[in-house]
Amino acid sequence: MKLISTTRRQLLEGAALATIAGFATRRAHAQDAPRRLIVAADSEPRNLNPAMVASNGVFFVSSKIVEPLAEASYDGQNGLAPRLALSWSGSDDGLSATFKLRGGVTWHDGKPFTSADVAFSAMQIWKPLQNLGRIVFKDLESVETPDETTAIFRFSKPTPFQLVRNALPALTSVVPKHIYENGDIAENPANAAPIGTGPFKFGEHKPGEYYRLVRNENYWQKDQPKLDEILYRVLPDRAAAANAIEADEIQLAAFSAVPLADLDRISKIEGIAVVTTGYEALTYQLIVEINHRRKELADLKVRRAIAHAIDRDYVVRTIFLGHATASTGPVPRNDTQFYTSDVPSYPYDVARANALLDEAGYRRDTNGRRFSLRLLPAPYFNETKQFGDYLRQALAEIGIDAQLVSNDAAAHQKAVYTDHDFDLAIAPPVFRGDPAISTTILVRSGTPDGVPFSNQGGYVNSELDNLIDRAAVTLDEQARIALYQEFQRKVVDDLPFINVVEWTFITVSRWSVKNVSNNPRWAVSNWADTSVQT
Numbered sequence: 001m002k003l004i005s006t007t008r009r010q011l012l013e014g015a016a017l018a019t020i021a022g023f024a025t026r027r028a029h030a031q032d033a034p035r036r037l038i039v040a041a042d043s044e045p046r047n048l049n050p051a052m053v054a055s056n057g058v059f060f061v062s063s064k065i066v067e068p069l070a071e072a073s074y075d076g077q078n079g080l081a082p083r084l085a086l087s088w089s090g091s092d093d094g095l096s097a098t099f100k101l102r103g104g105v106t107w108h109d110g111k112p113f114t115s116a117d118v119a120f121s122a123m124q125i126w127k128p129l130q131n132l133g134r135i136v137f138k139d140l141e142s143v144e145t146p147d148e149t150t151a152i153f154r155f156s157k158p159t160p161f162q163l164v165r166n167a168l169p170a171l172t173s174v175v176p177k178h179i180y181e182n183g184d185i186a187e188n189p190a191n192a193a194p195i196g197t198g199p200f201k202f203g204e205h206k207p208g209e210y211y212r213l214v215r216n217e218n219y220w221q222k223d224q225p226k227l228d229e230i231l232y233r234v235l236p237d238r239a240a241a242a243n244a245i246e247a248d249e250i251q252l253a254a255f256s257a258v259p260l261a262d263l264d265r266i267s268k269i270e271g272i273a274v275v276t277t278g279y280e281a282l283t284y285q286l287i288v289e290i291n292h293r294r295k296e297l298a299d300l301k302v303r304r305a306i307a308h309a310i311d312r313d314y315v316v317r318t319i320f321l322g323h324a325t326a327s328t329g330p331v332p333r334n335d336t337q338f339y340t341s342d343v344p345s346y347p348y349d350v351a352r353a354n355a356l357l358d359e360a361g362y363r364r365d366t367n368g369r370r371f372s373l374r375l376l377p378a379p380y381f382n383e384t385k386q387f388g389d390y391l392r393q394a395l396a397e398i399g400i401d402a403q404l405v406s407n408d409a410a411a412h413q414k415a416v417y418t419d420h421d422f423d424l425a426i427a428p429p430v431f432r433g434d435p436a437i438s439t440t441i442l443v444r445s446g447t448p449d450g451v452p453f454s455n456q457g458g459y460v461n462s463e464l465d466n467l468i469d470r471a472a473v474t475l476d477e478q479a480r481i482a483l484y485q486e487f488q489r490k491v492v493d494d495l496p497f498i499n500v501v502e503w504t505f506i507t508v509s510r511w512s513v514k515n516v517s518n519n520p521r522w523a524v525s526n527w528a529d530t531s532v533q534t
Contacts, residue, residue, distance in 0.1 A: 033534065034229050035226065035228045035229070035531065035534070036228060036230075036231060036532070037229070037251055037252060037513065037527075037532050038230075038231045038249070038252075039231065039232050039233070039250060039251070039252045039253070039254070040232075040235045040241040040244065040245070040250050040252070040254075040257040041060065041232035041233060042235060042238065042255070042257055043057055043236065044205075044207060044211075044234055045057050045061070046192070047191050047192070048061060048062045048191060048194050048202075049173075049190070049191040049194060050068075050173035051066065051121050051125045051126060051173040051175045052125055052129050052130055052185070053131060054130055054131055054132045054133065054170050054173075056255070056282060056430065059170075059524035060254070060523060060524055061213070061232055062194055062196075063173075063198070063524045063525055064198055064199060064200040064213055064230060064526050065108075065194045065196040065200055065202055065213065066173045066194050066197070067083045067084050067173065067174065067196060067526060068083055068084065068168060068169055068171075069084050069085035069088070069099060069118070069172040069174065070085055070088070070168040070169060071169050071521065071525055071526070072169045072280075072281045072433075072519050072520040072521040073519055074519060074520060079281075079433075079520070080165065080168060080169070081519070083102075083526075084101060084102055085099045085100065085102070085168075086101065086102050087099070087100045088100075088164075088168070089161075090161025090165075092475075093158060093475075094155065094161065094475040095155050095157075095158060095159075096152055096154050096155065097152070097153040097155075097159075097161060098150065098151075098152050099150070099152075099153070100149060100150060101114075101118065101148075101149040101150065102149070102220060103148075103149050104220060105197050105220045106197070106218055106220075107179075107195055107196070107197055108195045108196060108197070108201045108202075108216060109176075109179075109195055110218075111176065111178055112148075113174070113176075113197050114145075114149070115143075115147070115148055115151040116145055116148075116177050117174050117175070117176055117177045118143065118151040118174055119144075119145050119177075120177035120180065120181065121172075121177075122140060122143050122153065123140070124180070125175065125180070126172065127140050129185060129186070131451065131452065132167075132170065132171055132437055132438055133167075133171050135441060136163060136164075136171055136436060136437060137171075139156045139157040139159055140153055140154070140155055140156075140159075141154045141155060141156040142154045157472075157473055158475055159472075159473070160471075160473075160474060160477070160480055161475070162477045162480060163434055163436050163472075166432075166434035166436075166437060167434065169281065169432075169521055170432050170437065170521075171437070174196075174197070175194070175196070176190075176195055176196075179195055192205070197220065198219070198526050199215070199219045199221070199225035199527070199528040200214060200215060200216055200225060200527075201213065201214050201215075201216050203229070208234055209233070209234055210232055210233050210234060211231070211232040212231055213230040213231075213232075214229055215227065215229065219528065224529060225526075225527065225528045225530070226515075226528070226529060226531035227527070227531060230527065233249075235250075235257070238256075238257055238258060238259045239259060241253045241257040241258055242259060245258065245266070245509075245510065246266065248271075251510040251512060251513050252507065252508070252509045252510070252513055252516070253507065253508045253509070254505065254507045254523040255505045255507075256381075256505040256506045257508070258506070258508045259382070260320065260321045260323055260383075263323075263506065263508070266508060271510055271511050272508060272509070272510060273508070273509050273510075273516075274506060274508050275508070275509060275517045276506050276507075278516070278517025278518070278519065278520065278522035278523060279505050279517075279520070279522070279523065280334060281432065281433055281520035281521045282430055282432065282504065282505075282520075282521055282523070283332040283502050284428050284429075284430055284431075284502065284504065285330075285428065285430070285431055285501075285502045286315075286384065286426065286427075286499075286501045286502070287426070287429060287442070287497045287498060287499050288306070288310075288426060288498040288500065289425040289426070289456075289457055289497050290303060290423075290424060290457050290495070290496065290498070291422055291423050291424070291425075291457045291458065292457045292458045292459045292496070293457070293458045294373065294423050296360075296371050296373070297373075297423060297424075300494065300495065301356045301357070301360040302360050302362065303495040304346060304353075304356055304495060305352075305353040305356035305360070306353070306398075306400075306424075306498060307346035307495060308346050308347070308348065308349045308350070308353040308356070309348075309353040309394045309395060309397060309398045310348065310498070310500060311348040311394070312326035312348065312501060313326060314348075314390075315387060315390060315500060319383050319390065320383060323506065324502065324503035325501060325503070326500075326501055327499035327500055327501055327502050328341055328343055328492070329343045329488045329489075329491060329499055330435070330442070330443075330487075330488055330491050330492070330499055331431065331484070332431050332502040333502070334502075334504075335431065335433065337434075338434070338435055338484045338488075339488075340488055340489075342485070342489065343488050343489050343493075344492050344493050350397055350398060353397075354398050354399070357370055357398060357400075364399045368399055369401050370399040370400055371400060371401070372400070372401040372402070373395075373400065373401070373403070373423035373424060374402075374403050374405050374421075374423045375391060375392060375404050375405065375424045375425070375426070376405045376406075376407065376412060376416060376422045376424070376425040376426070377404065377406065377425070377426040378425065378427050378428060379406065379408055379409055379412055380409065383503075384426050384427075384428055385406075387426055387500070388404055388406075388426050391424075392404055402424070412425075413452055416456060417450055417451060417452050417454065418450040418456075420449075420456055435484045435487060436468075436471065436472065438453065440468045440487070441453070441454045441455065442454060442455055442496070442497055443455055443459065443461070443464055443497075445460040445461070445462075455496065457496070457497070459496040459497075461494060461496065463490065464487065464490055464491065464494070464496075467483055467486060467490065470483055471484055471487070505523070507522075511533075512532050512533045512534070513533075514531045514532070514533060515529045515530050515531065
């Protein structure tokens with residue numbers, strides 16, 4: 001790879017100079033060397049605008065360039081730390097939220113950041129275009145900007161401030177109005193080369209090789225960032241990422257870029273740390289999506305039979321090698337606000353599963369088969385693909401013949417979320433600290449075709465729709481939590497989809513990298529205080 005040869009050439013040049021000029025020159029050269037962090041990246045998002053595409057694949061690179069109003073924090077009030085907003089408050093009637101913004105901030109092109117940028121991002125991008133903002137900000141009517149550092153959000157219906165607060169880290173990335181106000185936002189070149197206020201500027205993207213971010217010398221936080229460059233080496237092969245960090249060709253591999261099977265071995269290597277924190281606000285959930293248009297799958301007894309056929313403990317042990325937890329429902333256990341264990345359960349019980357299928361009228365034929373279906377595992381992680389193989393075998397145990405259909409990411413999303421051309425699919429949605437952010441969309445009826453990680457199985461339950469709608473306008477936090485706990489019970493009882501396990505990722509880093517995983521969204525935060533010890 002060209003990047004590596006360039007790096008090695010620089011090192012050789014440095015060594016030659018040191019030989020000629022002696023220790024003093026060698027020391028000076030080390031002091032002048034760029035403070036560069038080289039990171040593994042397993043994908044290359046086509047769109048790097050986090051205001052429009054709120055996803056971890058986009059955030060991983062763009063969060064260092066484009067900043068939200070607030071970031072997740074281990075010790076901040078309500079789990080938040082200021083970024084572009086210094087403070088925030090909601091009105092008692094739920095019809096407004098006021099943000100006091102940071103002054104003296106400039107965009108990477110030198111223009112001043114003001115409340116007009118927040119208003120534009122909210123009204124023109126988050127609400128109408130963003131995959132998750134279309135739900136959270138659906139009742140946002142206007143954003144008033146009485147001065148350059150104040151933005152007042154006005155809602156047409158009472159909107160829980162608890163929800164607005166929980167949405168700040170993931171859904172409120174602010175982009176410059178002066179760059180986006182003319183032309184088609186979706187086609188703006190800045191979507192591929194973002195301009196932000198963050199500690200790093202976009203440098204270069206060489207497809208198939210790397211992204212390069214460079215230091216923002218005018219960052220609003222003094223003495224930050226601590227790095228001169230971040231290089232994301234594109235390494236879709238996770239074994240290659242493990243080899244690269246062992247060889248010190250990269251210093252950091254986040255989002256479990258190192259295969260789980262290699263962790264025990266690699267954790268024993270001098271100079272390498274395996275870090276399991278820094279993802280608490282990004283809990284991934286392995287779920288089985290169900291196409292309810294299929295006659296057999298519209299039968300609750302069949303769905304419950306499938307749930308009983310899955311040995312979650314086996315999945316945790318053999319696919320995730322212990323780095324996951326069996327799910328009980330649509331809210332993960334680590335969410336201290338909303339989680340309840342008071343839900344129905346479906347323990348692994350093949351006999352019970354077979355009995356349910358018999359009761360439903362799907363008896364085995366002379367070949368032992370009841371019916372066939374198509375099973376589409378999402379191609380995003382090794383674990384989702386491995387679970388696809390496991391689920392096919394588990395379904396065979398109860399007489400369901402599952403035919404695996406493997407697609408690349410684009411074809412998978414089209415088949416499941418646009419064409420509905422599936423019977424069962426395996427997906428890894430993310431829970432982001434509030435059921436209204438990326439969880440209720442898995443259940444709510446009426447979701448438009450083509451929205452990824454949403455209810456595209458045609459499931460309709462007016463009782464659950466009503467619960468979701470009531471929670472959307474309930475301002476009392478405890479009452480809202482109670483509604484979502486009832487939501488969990490009803491989802492697990494009726495199984496619009498099946499929760500299997502939940503997991504967070506693992507970071508592998510060189511000891512030389514400092515301030516790793518110091519907030520609950522660290523991998524997708526701005527890394528302004530991250531440094532590399534030389």
